[in-house]
Amino acid sequence: MGQLIGRWIRGATLAPLALLTAGMAFAQEDDVATRLAALEEAVGGSASAYVDNSYLFLIGGLIVMFMAAGFCMLEAGLVRSKNAAMQSMKNVTLFSVAGLMFWITGYNLAYPGDATLFNGLLPTNFGPWSGGDLSVESDGGYAPASDWFFQMVFVATAASIVSGTVAERVKIWPFLIFTAVLTAFIYPVVASWEWGGGYLDSVWSFSDFAGSTLVHSTGGWAALTGAIIIGARSGKYSGKTVNPMPGSNIPLAALGTFILWFGWFGFNGASQLAAGTAADINSVSQIFANTNMAAVGGVLAAMVTTAVLYKGKLDATLIFNGAIGGLVSITAEPLAPSMGMSVLIGAVGGVLVVVSVPLLDKFKIDDVVGAIPAHLICGIWGTMIVPLTNSGASYAGQAVGVALTGVFVVIISSIIWFALKFTIGVRPSEEDEEMGLDRAELGLEAYPEFSNR
Amino acid sequence: MGQLIGRWIRGATLAPLALLTAGMAFAQEDDVATRLAALEEAVGGSASAYVDNSYLFLIGGLIVMFMAAGFCMLEAGLVRSKNAAMQSMKNVTLFSVAGLMFWITGYNLAYPGDATLFNGLLPTNFGPWSGGDLSVESDGGYAPASDWFFQMVFVATAASIVSGTVAERVKIWPFLIFTAVLTAFIYPVVASWEWGGGYLDSVWSFSDFAGSTLVHSTGGWAALTGAIIIGARSGKYSGKTVNPMPGSNIPLAALGTFILWFGWFGFNGASQLAAGTAADINSVSQIFANTNMAAVGGVLAAMVTTAVLYKGKLDATLIFNGAIGGLVSITAEPLAPSMGMSVLIGAVGGVLVVVSVPLLDKFKIDDVVGAIPAHLICGIWGTMIVPLTNSGASYAGQAVGVALTGVFVVIISSIIWFALKFTIGVRPSEEDEEMGLDRAELGLEAYPEFSNR
Amino acid sequence: MGQLIGRWIRGATLAPLALLTAGMAFAQEDDVATRLAALEEAVGGSASAYVDNSYLFLIGGLIVMFMAAGFCMLEAGLVRSKNAAMQSMKNVTLFSVAGLMFWITGYNLAYPGDATLFNGLLPTNFGPWSGGDLSVESDGGYAPASDWFFQMVFVATAASIVSGTVAERVKIWPFLIFTAVLTAFIYPVVASWEWGGGYLDSVWSFSDFAGSTLVHSTGGWAALTGAIIIGARSGKYSGKTVNPMPGSNIPLAALGTFILWFGWFGFNGASQLAAGTAADINSVSQIFANTNMAAVGGVLAAMVTTAVLYKGKLDATLIFNGAIGGLVSITAEPLAPSMGMSVLIGAVGGVLVVVSVPLLDKFKIDDVVGAIPAHLICGIWGTMIVPLTNSGASYAGQAVGVALTGVFVVIISSIIWFALKFTIGVRPSEEDEEMGLDRAELGLEAYPEFSNR
Incomplete structure (x- = not known):
């Protein structure tokens, strides 16, 4: 000035x-x-604001795209080495399927143009997305394809969540078919209710800034449904005993955590949707700061909680998931809270991650990478706490959004997983699972030269 | 201005x-x-457009720079563990040599200022690049050093391609000498013909938006020449048998693939060369979307093709290369195609990758990471298909560009590789190759604590 | 529109x-x-310049944040596998502690608003940072939180330096307590002297553009003090023999190097602090180019030096550290030097790295990843050479800044390390160190399936 x-x-x-x-x-x-x-x-x-807005989508989308690499590293590091190549490949292919399906039907379903009840389900919105005339300014105040790109990487995030939970015991083709339905239909319908201006937005003033519910819980519910229907990895639970199956490459998991943290600044920051004015860029910047504080809270709370629960021993993977839990928790409202409040919201997320893991094991729900605590449980927490700092949201409205998303995703996911189970089958044979999916389905190994103990 | x-x-x-x-x-x-x-x-x-344009080069260049890490991870993951440290170090040093040489002669050769026949060869253009006065707006409409940075990371990309193909059996010094010539002379001359406004641009209206031919095929031709002159790894081919030498770390190769994919948005997107108007940022955004769709096409086509050819078994490394093949294929024209057409162009690239690998083996050309199919073959494909969507290009002109680049790069590369072979030698001794370059040339090991089977 | x-x-x-x-x-x-x-x-x-400036902080800060992943990979790759999970976790938790402490006291201490002698020590500046009103333009010409974010990742960098040096033999809790003091107090006080407009800036015209001294040497002095007080890893030195303890995963170390290189463009480039005019973006761009050239010089000089010293054998880890040494060397003044001068400044840094390592061993100072040569020695070199190209700085003023920083950081660090040593203890037991911190403190292993030789 x-x-x-x-x-x-x-x-x-x-x-x-x-x-x-x-x-x-x-x-x-x-x-x-x-x-x-x-x-x-x-x-x-010079279209200064138009360019600034589009840059926000492009740069934000770029680093959210890179979160696919983060999920890939986190998951490849947390599976056993005999499934690490398959898990890597799954992450490359699911990102591809998500991009394809979101172009074919997803985007038009999620953003129907005008808001009506169940607008996401209207058949008129099916069909491939097209960006239109490149030579004119779009009315939205940003380049149309920059928005498509940004929204596409969000749907890929939802799909990545599922792959971690059901790792090590699902065949590649049924997994990709599920991914196709999730990204072509399930996620877009949920997104349409809120970001498409539909039912949750117009009737309930549901508030989910960057997708604690719409992206993370949607992925989490689909993962939970899959974990139950597919069942646990063979040998994971024998009677009341939980047999630990430790991740094969912890440094890769740490790398994945950092990449996700890095990408989350785009996930939350670019969800401001505009950067062309002082007020907007101030907000984007505050979101960056708050997002970081929530991750900080998640890490430190998970660390202290594991130290208390496990008598001084720390658990690296729970601490990594604490970061993710903190990040998911702030995603529903990364702008309104103060920085101190962001630490607290993230810290509760970190604690929730640590206490949820044994709970899932009690129900014999085998979540290989801990995605259900981090994305589903923290997604619910983050969404429900929005009214504390954002007076535009109500606890009732938030609860309706959480519940409707849960019911819808669980029902449709169940139908798909069961249909796959009773047709082409979802699990590899016992021998294939024992041998590892790398050799069974890929015919190679992740680390062919390093002998297994 | x-x-x-x-x-x-x-x-x-x-x-x-x-x-x-x-x-x-x-x-x-x-x-x-x-x-x-x-x-x-x-x-x-406030120089809004000037800043926006420069940001495009800086941010685009930044993530293309990071592609060096992607090549490093892809190659370190696909060599055997006894050469993984050397391969990692080669990627760090080649990036350094490329940056140095492009400053010393490369940039001025490639962008001679005015276009004449064989302008890239004029001795007046030799000499280190200097950015000039920082206090004034450059006539080009962007910061001079932002352009230098962006072009420099392109030349490093070409050099990275070579290192993967000739991995595991070339000594470090001759390799770096070749890299120096490639980045100081070979690539700049080729680039000058088109992007420097030279022969291909002015006479043939050759069209290569972001470098399918100029960068990827140039690297690919140099790699092919090297692979032939250096010969295959010892033990790779015995009679008609091809002995597989599987990569030692598939998750790293997946990481490399994702990093390359990530960086490619800068490679293609920032090749729009301007972002200060609505039309420009619309185009950059569309390029992001199209680039992603081509990678999607490449992955899914490679996946289906390997499933068909190998009776249901998938090949993770071919699928990773499918992504790269799709990306290279769209690089010559990432703006004009529709998104559906981008999928198709990428998909053909993915198929080409899968079918080219056995072809190379038939000729006993040992391409360790599959760079020749992905960068050379797909580079040619991507260049030749430009006229389908861009009416400003002709099939004849494209063919001339492809051929001229091939002939020039092969001739000069052959001279250099042969000169190295008959002077300081290019291959390590049989024992050194058997022992691995890590211990032979570096005196350390990539993974000293993990026993080899 | x-x-x-x-x-x-x-x-x-x-x-x-x-x-x-x-x-x-x-x-x-x-x-x-x-x-x-x-x-x-x-x-x-439209606030074009305001947005452009804030974007510089956000994008620069983003990739500097990612340097935390770079340090993590470098360090996880250079420790022995029995400590690799702990080293990964330390990097995640130290980044969290740094963010928390810099919010609680650090930022306000470092940037006291008005400059007085020892302004960083004034108790009035303690207290959590708050960004203020989001709806108005800040007087600084950029979004307040974008600056907070950018400065926060700098303090995290200083903390990351320490963790590498003292790896493999420091317990997690005392390490994190030291990190808390470093990021809440030590670094902020040092930064206040210069970037807060304090003593070094106002009295000595000390010049440290992006923190060769303020960030890298501060981290380096703290690391050196720690290495001496904590002592060497058990078995590292026996009599006059130095027992090599090679890093367990060289490709990860290469990845870390590339990530640091990538992030350094933000570290130096965004330290221009403005990008809204042609002159500013020209300068940012030139800094990108110079930063790259210094890394290039560091790599190639380290390479040649190791080849000469070790009779043709190259040392991959020294070459990686050569890149970092080159980058640290140019950090004090990345704008004024020509590109050729940048190469030379970086090259001296690369040589310093190579010759400093045996020197440290001579004094039995056990620096696991080589952080002291790269960050401390090269930080001093880079700071002292500023007056050669920047006439606003004097050799005397630079020397005062280097010395004052050294004295202050060493004294306070010694107090903290000794206090920790004589209270909760800093070292694990002999058995725990022998077993590795992964199993001792984390109860898991970095690579549980790969047998140690």
């Missing part, structure tokens, strides 16, 4: 004032008109 | 001059003049 | 129309006034 005033003064000093003194000639009139028109053209043509 | 003046003139023409003809008071005149001058200063000084 | 029109209308309403009423045709006057006001609103409201 000081700079701007400085320029103003300099500008005034430099201005050819001498030209404008008489009472006065046409030339001067012309000059004013010319200069005004040129300025209007320059301001309009 | 030229653009700004253009707008000025257009603005003047369009201005409703008729409205401004009467006489007025001094105070108000002064006020108008002051405010106009301040606005002109603010609009000119 | 709709937004723009909205501003137009708002602008018209706000315009001081009263000034423009006298002896002239109303319609035309109104037109000029309206158009002027709309333009002022558009230029002011």
Whole structure:
């Protein structure tokens, strides 16, 4: 601002004032008109806010896209080595399926253009997305394809969540078919209710800034349904005993955690949806700070909780999941809370992660990477706490959103998982599972030269 | 700046001059003049489009720079563990050599300032690049060093391609000498023909948006020449048998694939070369979307093709290369195709990758990471299909560009590889190759604590 | 576009129309006034420079944040596998502690608002940071939280340096307590002397553009103090023999190097602190180019030096550290040097890294990852060479800054390390160290399935 005033003064000093003194000639009139028109053209043509908004989507989308690598590393690090190549490949292929399906039907279903009840289900919205004329400014104030790209990487995130939970005992083809339905239909319908201006938004003033419920819980519910229907890995539970199956590559899991943390600044920050004004970029920046504080809270709370529960021993994978739990918790409302409140919201998420893991084991729900605690449980927590800091949301409205999403995703996911189970089958044979999916389905190994103990 | 003046003139023409003809008071005149001058200063000084354009180069260049890490991970994952440290180090050092040489001669050779026949070869263009005065706007409409940075990471990409193909059996020094010639001379000359406004651009209207031919095929031809002259890894081919030498760390290869995918948005998107207007940022965004769709097509086509060819078994490394093949295929024209067409162009690339690998083996050309199919074959495919969607290009012109690049790169590369072979030698001794380059040339091991089977 | 029109209308309403009423045709006057006001609103409201500046902090900060992953990979790759999970977890938790402490006291200590002697120590500056009103432009010309975020990742960098040096033989809790003091107090006080406008800046015109001394040497001095007080890893030195303890995963170390290199463009580039004018973005771009050239110089000089010293054998880890040494060397002044000078400054850094390592061993200072040569020695070198290219700095002033930082950090660090040593203890038991911290403190292993030789 000081700079701007400085320029103003300099500008005034430099201005050819001498030209404008008489009472006065046409030339001067012309000059004013010319200069005004040129300025209007320059301001309009440089499209500063339009470019700034589009950059937000592109850069945000870019690092959310990179979260696919984060999920891949986290999951490849937390499965046993005999499934690590398959898990890596699944993450590459699921990202591809998600991109394809979101183009074919997903985007148009999720953003139907006008909001009606169950707008996401209207058959008129099916069909591939097209960005339209590149030479004109879009009415939305940003480049259409930048928005498509940004929304597409969100749907891929939902799909990545599922792959971690059901790792090590699902065949690749049924998994990808489920991914196709999730990204072509399930997620888009849920998103349409809120971000498409539909039922939850218009009737319940449901508030989910960047998708604690819409993205993370949707992925989490689909993962939970899958884990129950597919069943646990063979040997995981014998009677009341839980047999630990430790991850094969913890440094890769740490890398995955950092990549997810990195990408989350785009996930939450770019969900401000605009960056062309001071108020918008101030908000984007505050979201960056709050997002980081929530992850910090999640890590430190998970650390302290594991130290208390496990008598001084820390658990690296729970601490990594604490970061993710903290991040999911702040995703529903990363702007309104103060930084201190963001730490607390994230910290509760971190605690929830640590206490949920044994709970799942009690029910013999085998979640290989801990995605259900981090994405589903923390997604619910983050969504339900929004009204504390955002007066535009109500606890009732939030509860309706959480419940409706849960019911819908569980029902449709169950139908798909059961249909797959009773047709092409979802599990590999006992021998294949024992041998590992790398050799069974890929014909190679993740680490062929490192002997297993 | 030229653009700004253009707008000025257009603005003047369009201005409703008729409205401004009467006489007025001094105070108000002064006020108008002051405010106009301040606005002109603010609009000119804030340099919105200039900054937006430079940001495109900087951010795009940044993630293309990170592709060096992607190549490093892909290659370290696909070599045997006894060469993984060397392969990692090669990628760090080749990036350094490329940056140095492109500064010393490369940039000025590639972008000679004015276009003449064989402009890239004119001795007047030799010499280190210098960015000039930082305090003034460059005529190009972007910060000079942002362009240098962006172009530099392109040349490093070409060099990275070579290192993967000739891995595991080339000594470090001759490899780096070849890299120096490639980045100081070979690539710059090729680039000058098109992006420097030279022969291919002015005579043939050759069209290669982001470098399917200029970057990827150039790297691919150099790699192919190297693979033939250096020969296969010892033990790879015995009679008609091809002995598989599986990669030692598939999760790292997956990480490399994701990093390359991530960086490619900069590679193609920032090749729009401007982002300061709505039309430009619309185009950059569409390129992001199309680039992703081509990778999607490449992955899914490679997946289906391997499933069909190998009776249901999938090949993770071919699928990773399918992503790269799809990305290379769209690189020559990532803007003109529809998203559906982008899927198809990428899908053909994915199929080409899968079918080319056994073909190379038939000729006993040992391409360790599969760079020749992904970068050379798909680079040719991507270049040749440009006229289908871009009416400014012709099949004849494209063919001339592909052929001229191939002939030039193969001839010069052959001279260099042979010169190295008959002077300092390119291959390690049989024992060193057997022992692995890590211990032979580095005196350490990539994974000293993990026993080899 | 709709937004723009909205501003137009708002602008018209706000315009001081009263000034423009006298002896002239109303319609035309109104037109000029309206158009002027709309333009002022558009230029002011679009806040082009304000957004550009904030983007610089956000994008720069983002990739500096990712440097935490780089340190994590570098360190996880360079420790023995029995400590690799702990080292990974330490990097996640230290980043969290740094973020928390910098919010609680660090930022306000480092940037006290007005500059006084020992301003960083004034108790009035303690207290959590708050970004203020999001709806207005901040006087600084950028979003307040974007600056907080950018500065926060700097303090995390200083903390990351320490963790590498003292790896493999420090318990997690004392390490994190030290990190808390470093990031809440030590680093902020040092930063306040220069970047907070304090003693070094106002009295000595000390010049440290992006923190060769303030960040890297601060971290380096703290690491050195820790290494001495904690002592060497058990078995590292026996009499005059130095027992090599090679890193367990060299490809991960290469990845870490590339990530650090990548992030350094944000570290140095965004330290220009503004990007809203042509001069600023030109400078940011030149910093990108110079930063790269210094890394190039560091890599190649380290490579040649190891080849000479070790009779042709290269050392991958020294070459990786050469890159970091080159980058640290240019960090004190990445803008003023020419590109050739940048190569030289980086190259000296690369040589310093190689020759410092045996020197440390001579004094039995056990620096696991080589952080002291790269960050401390090269930090001093980079700071002392500033006056060669920047006439605003003096050798005396630089020496004072280096010495004052060293004395202060060493004294406070010693107090903390000794206090920890004589209370809760800093080292694990002999058996725990022998067993590895992964099993001792975490109860899991980094690579449970890969047998140790």
